[in-house]
Amino acid sequence: MPELLQYLLSGVTVGAVYALVALGFTLIYNASDVVNFAQGEFVMLGGMITFFAWQAGIPLPLAALLAILAAATIGVLLNKLAIEPARGAPVASLIIITIGASIFLRGSAQLVFDKQLHRFPSFSGDDPLRVFGATMLPQGLWVIAGAVAVFLVLWLFFARTLTGKAVLATANNRIAASLVGINPNHMMTLSFAVSAAIGALAGVLVTPITLTSYDLGVAMALKGFAAAMLGGMGVPAGALVGGLLLGLIEALTAGYVSSVYKDAVAFILILVILFARPQGLFGRKAMDRV
Amino acid sequence: MTLLSVDGLGIDFGGLTAVNDVGFSVSPGEIVSVIGPNGAGKTTLFNMISGVYQPQRGKVILDGADVTGLAPNRLAERGLSRTFQNLQIFQRMSVLENAMTGCHLRERGPVLSDLLSLPSSRRRSAVTRARATELLERVGLARASEREASSLSYGALKRLEIARALALEPRILLLDEPAAGCNAVETEEIDHLIAEVAKSGVAILLVEHDMKMVMRISRHIVVLDRGEKIAEGAPAAVSRDPKVIEAYLGTQSVEAGDAVG
Amino acid sequence: MRLSQKHLTLIVLAVLVALAPAFFPSNFYYRIGALIFVNGLAVTGLVVLIGFAGQISLGHAGFAGIGAYACALAPGYLGLHPGLAMLLGAVLSGGVAWLIGRPILRLKGYYLAVATLGFGILVSMVLANEAKITGGPDGREVAELGLRSALASIGIGLSNAQFWYAATGLSMLAGAWIALNLHDSPSGRALRALHDSEVAARTVGVDVARLKLSAFVISAVYASLSGSLLALMNRFITPDVAGFLHSIELVTMTVFGGVGSVPGAILGAATLTLLPQALTVLQQYENLILGLIMMLVMIFMREGLLPSIMRRLKGKG
Secondary structure (H helix, E strand, C coil): CHHHHHHHHHHHHHHHHHHHHHHHHHHHHHHHCCCCCCHHHHHHHHHHHHHHHHHCCCCHHHHHHHHHHHHHHHHHHHHHHHHHHHCCCCHHHHHHHHHHHHHHHHHHHHHHCCCCCECCCCCCCCCCEEECCEEECHHHHHHHHHHHHHHHHHHHHHHHCHHHHHHHHHHHCHHHHHHCCCCHHHHHHHHHHHHHHHHHHHHHHHHHHHCECCCCHHHHHHHHHHHHHHHCCCCHHHHHHHHHHHHHHHHHHHHHHCCCCHHHHHHHHHHHHHHHCCCCCCCCCCCCCC | CCCEEEEEEEEEECCEEEEEEEEEEECCCCEEEEECCCCCCHHHHHHHHCCCCCCCEEEEEECCEECCCCCHHHHHHCCEEECCCCCCCCCCCEHHHHHHHHCHHHHCCCHHHHHCCCHHHHHHHHHHHHHHHHHHHHCCCHHHCCCEHHHCCHHHHHHHHHHHHHHCCCCEEEEECCCCCCCHHHHHHHHHHHHHHHHCCCEEEEECCCHHHHHHHCCEEEEEECCEEEEEECHHHHHHCHHHHHHCCCCCCHHHCCCCC | CHHHHHHHHHHHHHHHHHHHHHHCCCCHHHHHHHHHHHHHHHHHHHHHHHHHCCCCCCCCHHHHHHHHHHHHHHHHHHCCCHHHHHHHHHHHHHHHHHHHHHHHCCCCHHHHHHHHHHHHHHHHHHHHHCHHHHCHHHCEECCCCCHHHHHHHCCCCCCHHHHHHHHHHHHHHHHHHHHHHHHCCHHHHHHHHHHHCHHHHHHCCCCHHHHHHHHHHHHHHHHHHHHHHHHHHHCEECHHHHCHHHHHHHHHHHHHHCCCCHHHHHHHHHHHHHHHHHHHHHHHHHHHHHHHHHHHHHHHCCCCHHHHHHHHHHHHC
8 A cells, every 4th residue: 555655646746747847838828829849948947047056056946936037038038039920830830840949948958058967955855754654755745835836826817817817818719809908919928938937847846856957858848748638738727637647647557567668558548538538638629610 | 302301400509509490491403592690500500411510409311311410521422512601612722623622522542543643543633624624614713723722812712612512513502601702793603603503403502691692593491590490481472571570680671681791 | 734743843853862972072971861861751751641631640750660670570580581571561550550540530630649649659668668579779780681782793783872872762752753643633632622621621522531541551651661761771770760759850851841742841851861960060059050940940931941942932933
């Protein structure tokens, strides 16, 4: 039993990170119909900028804040310089633009920083906590708490604020939204800033556990994308469930089946779920309008 | 001599009834029109008959066989063809290729022979090309045949869709607002074309907002309002029906026509 | 008129393949050329799938992996000649594509992307982890095709690099011929039609599911043959051939060059095969510049390199 609990705990920790990345995918998709494959780079930037700022003598919390703000700025720039000018381009072209952006950010990070693995200290030490015979790093709790906080804040934002409702309205129907005075461009900018900040936050939280390096973005984008699709692209709750589910499957497969095939089992499950529900777990069914 | 008959057809979208208990029939060579205010469910009805939507209630009988809920391509094989209210043109193909694609059922063959461009594949394409060119001439688009379809005017695209639908050599043709967005001259051309096609024995089901055209060419009219059939009959009778007049903006008569937006 | 455009494209491609060696400063360039052709073959298949049929795949490297490992394993385990192993790989890839295509192709857009992505990752993981059979992540050697010595015995003496330049160049030209045939055939029209409007394609009688599946199988066979050629040419293969990054690379080449156009995608393959070679001089700036070029081209030439250039030329002329 402690074994199972152990796997569940580590699954939830990893899953929380995936959920945050998936959330970034979903928010940008809602605002712009773009699947931003550079999303994983924000996780990398969060970790890398925090590390180098911390090493330069800035206190860790301040360094983390700096990293999140910097990532949000880069997200806004990405939108302004690469996505907005390509408005109306074919979907395949938009995909290549974001992949190009991802390679570009990776190249920049390798140039500005370096190609080493880095880690900064955990927020509350490294002594494992004992939970019913299983152990958990305190940093794992930080990751989970971070994810819970982000989803709560976001839920409040969508449910309670005018801006949040404007974002939802834009996602629902861009033309109708602009008719009632919502500026879709502002919504896109906001979404890129928030998505980048959430990605960077995930990077800050997880680096003490998994370390960071310039090339971590691809794997993160892959898992975040898969999680977002699993839950249903465009549905924030789907991102949460998709991310946690993916993390849990990975951890359970690694524990009980085979650690080398943990990704394989995750993808097989995604295939099975998509065959049963082609729109993802929480996605709305599309209907041809003619 | 009924070719197509519809009985008790209905569908709901998210709890809202879009079409309910609609029935009528069409015979070869006959033009039947479906009219009604916006949102009456005309296009939804077309989508159910042509297999784009699965009806939740009722039956569609084509030539004596129950074809309810069959896929559109299966219905095409049985001779049902249609056009769309908001154009479904193959944008990136030439005008000629659009019309040729309408002949798909006659020109299709083994993919392998198409890959290797075997003589049989080339022969199929050549036959189709000749037939499509003829049809483009008939709708007055022969000179535009090499142009990219997306470069045509709206009225020309409407005619291209009709040509594509005719390329199927249908036994029944569903036309969803063929004259919408067309000027008076174009409307008259389409009017003639429809009459001509009907004369050749094709059954025609028409949705159209141009009441003058509907009154002129239909033999039978079905009136929908809020998803239900409220009247049907010959044009003259329908246009005097108080229920129909009420459905269209109060007391204005149907012949005033343009009130029907 | 249409016919002549197909032939014109093929003639231009053939002349380029035949004359390029005249400008090669060293033998090394034969190898680069052959790499371009191997990629060119794979992207031609993707033009059929993505450009004609409008169906995305982020997992086609999986089929390249099947083709490559068929050549690596079948000669040893089944005693097949490497040439026949290549055929076996193509049949296997086509079969797998046919099996998984039916459920997968019901998905649309990004959902299709993630499903194909999953397939590609599964293949590359099996290749990397079943080390006893495949040699694992370190890769394994591939048998000699033997065609070069056969050619030498009838008096055609080619260096290894020249032979592979010719063999891959001819394969790519044959692949381009077949894809261009398809483009203007009844099946090709139906594929392009369902790309533009699935509903309208159905109403004219197109069996959308069957045709999508055909395009998926065809493109899988292209990818498989490309993987086989790569394995036979390098005489060595690693699971990277089936990897996610290779899938992305192939799609990027296709879209970058012009997804609806066979010569466009081949131009994309040439550009993105050459670019990293040219950028190695700039060392650590390589990724930065590659990413920048990808973004700029797709922003300012959104239909891809070749179609945008052709449009501009036509516009001026």
